[in-house]
Amino acid sequence: MSSTLLSxxxxxARGAWEAGASVGIGYPGTPSTQALEVFARMEGVYAEWAPNEKVALEVAAGASMGGARAFVTMKHVGMNVAADPLFTLAYTGVGAGLVVFVADDPGMHSSQNEQDSRNWGPFARVPVLEPADSSEAREFTRAAFEMSEHFDIPVIVRSTTRLSHSKGVVEVTRDRISTEPREYLKDIGKWVMMPAMARARRRSLDERLRQMSEFVEDSQLNRIEMRDSTLGIVTSGVCYQYVREALPDASVFKLGISFPLPEEALAAFAAQVDRLVVVEEADAYLASHLRSLGLDPEPVGLQPVGLPAAGELSPGIIARALGAEAPATRDSVSGLPPRPPLMCPGCPHRGAYNALRKVKAIVTGDIGCYTLGALAPLASMDSCVCMGASVGMAHGMRLAGQGSDRPVAAVIGDSTFAHSGVTGLIDLAYNGSDALVCILDNRITAMTGHQQNPVSGMTLQGRPTTEIDLEALCRSVGVRRVRTVDPHDLAAAEQAVREEVAADELSVIIFRAPCALLIKEKEQPYAVDEESCTACGLCIRLGCPAISTGEDGKARIDAMICVGCGDCVQVCRFSAIELTGPACDIGGV
Ligand SMILES: Cc1ncc(C[n+]2csc(CCOP(=O)(O)OP(=O)(O)O)c2C)c(N)n1
Structure with missing residues (x-):
């Protein structure tokens, strides 16, 4: 038997590959990103980043309709974007298996909100599988493809950060099954969802759901572990691991399928235990379903018993909430100094914010590395809601009358612009907005770990491809004032911002310079001449991690961190920052 450690x-990704998925499409988003990156490197598959999750699911729907098993990946908020096709795909069903892998982020380690993707099950009427470890992640993904074809429905596999990012032992002995595409048979009653057909497919969906509800009653993906019958816990996903650690003697109903629920099996389990408790993260999803079945679990989701309603659980939290002794494992790493997120040294976004700060702009922001511009010392971003929101929100601020004292500008990254900013820009052009939209084009999707995107000229599988011509795109939707500037040229960046906020029509500034981490060669670092430095603090206000102040208030530059971008040289009014000797050798031996 061959086993390996896999996250x-x-x-x-392995499960999708073994299941014969030949097409993989997704949009990056922590904690899901790695699944498609790993799948893309597997033999015999085609994989691509889509500009957003809706397109990813639509491409997958086409592949499935055309007979190829298709695998889609996204983070929880991506499901909101993909929800439109998802709901109707439940009606149409699939051609070949269609599996959507979605990774939630309880505790918001790297997300703007917490969402519980199990809710998409009853909402969109699609099955949701919830693996609890890496081995199940592989097994359940395989099973999801089988279910998808058997019940003619897209299937969601739901993970959370802990599962996605921690490693466990997985047997990798199973081969990949045949990837021969299924035959495509034209069937407008199944695929053309106009009202008459949709009504029929809705009845079909109800029948398919009925069949699935029967199937889950005895599915091996759910498991009952009877131990001490004084306490029975219903749980799913990674919470199962916490429960086993916190309450090793408790009986457990471990749900591997969180929609549809095995109602009869749950009722039978409830009848066998004295206390019935649900342990789950994020929403009280299982608890409310159990309650609707009249099973009446103890209300541990709320005070006073004490499972928190938000954030991640841990064995300790669960043990304490249920009056057990907390296990010896530590709940969190303590004693480490806090490490606030910072823009990297040499980050091109800094120059754009420096210019926007000069004109005291109200900045509607977006999601990406540039969101860090909201924090001190740049402190130049006023909002961050969801991908693409910056553009529409700038227009809305103008409609509310903002902009007379302080100009209004939107800031959005290249990947985010392609994801959902461009539709906002179409709205602004169409409706005659006079806002300023700044596209921070660092040639990559940096925030999520340097994924290629439609602006970067490279595909997920490393094929050179068309790059969006952002200038032409903006002009083509009706923006007449489009200009491009190097954000490391601080004077030019400021001049561009001053001119465009003064214009009485919509304008776009494309701040274009590659992400500092794309630049492999380190430039010669800078140093501060203590004699000339007046401790004025202007360079500090750039928020570069290489610059700090000494006890005398004068600036210091850490040559190990400085990448020689030269932004600080341009803000220093006393010529106190100069080049040092040769670039330091960070290669080591
Ligand atoms: C709907 C949705 N999908 C995915 C994400 C994850 N995500 C956050 S920012 C980002 C892209 C950032 O790239 P870009 O706009 O190019 O900015 P950069 O980080 O390069 O500055 C992604 C994919 C998200 N927050 N929301």
């Missing part, structure tokens, strides 16, 4: 994401 939950890697195991999901």
């Amino acid at each position: 939950g994401n890697e195991a999901v």
Whole structure:
């Protein structure tokens, strides 16, 4: 038997590959990103980043309709974007298996909100599988493809950060099954969802759901572990691991399928235990379903018993909430100094914010590395809601009358612009907005770990491809004032911003310079001449991690960190920052 250590994401990718998925499409988003990156490197598959999750699911729907098993990946908020096709795909069903892998982020380690993707099950009427470890992540993904074809429905595999990013033992002995595409048979009653057909497919969906509800009653993906019958816990996903650690003697109903629920099996389990408790993260999803079945679990989701309603659980939290002794494992790493997120040294976004700060702009922001511009010392971003929101929100601020004292500008990254900013820009052009939209084009999707995107000229599988011509795109939707500037040229960046906020029509500034981490060669670092430095603090206000102040208030530059971008040289009014000797050798031996 051959076993290996795989993260939950890697195991999901392996499961999709073993299941014969030949097409993989997704949009990056922590904690899901690695699943498609790993899948893309597997033999015999085609994989691509889509500009957003809706397109990813639509491409997958086409592949499935055309007979190829298709695998889609996204983070929880991506499901909101993909929800439109998802709901109707439940009606149409699939051609070949269609599996959507979605990774939630309880505790918001790297997300703007917490969402519980199990809710998409009853909402969109699609099955949701919830693996609890890497081995199950592989097994359940395989099973999801089988279910998808058997019940003619897209299937969601739901993970959370802990599962996606922690490693477990996985057997990798199973081969990949045949990838021969299924035959495509024209069937407008199934695929053309106009009202008459949709009504029929809705009845079909109800029948398919009925069949699935029967199937889950005895599915091996759910498991009952009877131990001490004084306490029975219903749980799913990674919470199962916490429960086993916190309450090793408790009986457990471990749900591997969180929609549809095995109602009869749950009722039978409830009848066998004295206390019935649900342990789950994020929403009280299982608890409310159990309550609707009249099973009446103890209300541990709320005070006073004490499972928190938000954030991640841990064995300790669960043990304490249920009056057990907390296990010896530590709940969190304590004693480490806090490490606030910072823009990297040499980050091109800094120059754009420096210019926007000069004109005291109200900045509607977006999601990406540039969101860090909201924090001190740049402190130049006023909002961050969801991908693409910056553009529409700038227009809305103008409609509310903002902009007379302080100009209004939107800031959005290249990947985010392609994801959902361009539709906002179309709205602004169409409706005659006079806002300023700044596209921070660093040639990559940096925030999520340097994924290629439609602006970067390279595909997920490393094929050179068309790059969006952002200038031409903006002009083509009706923006007449489009200009491009190097954000490391601080004077030019400021001049561009001053001129465009003064214009009485919509304008776009494309701040174009590669992400500092794309630049492999380190430039010669800078140093501060203590004699000339007046401790004025202007360079500090750039928020570069290489610059700090000494006890005398004068600036210091850490040559190990400085990449020689030269932004600080341009803000220093006393010529106190100069080049040092040769670039330091960071290669080591
Ligand atoms: C709907 C949705 N999908 C995915 C994400 C994850 N995500 C956050 S920012 C980002 C892209 C950032 O790239 P870009 O706009 O190019 O900015 P950069 O980080 O390069 O500055 C992604 C994919 C998200 N927050 N929301």
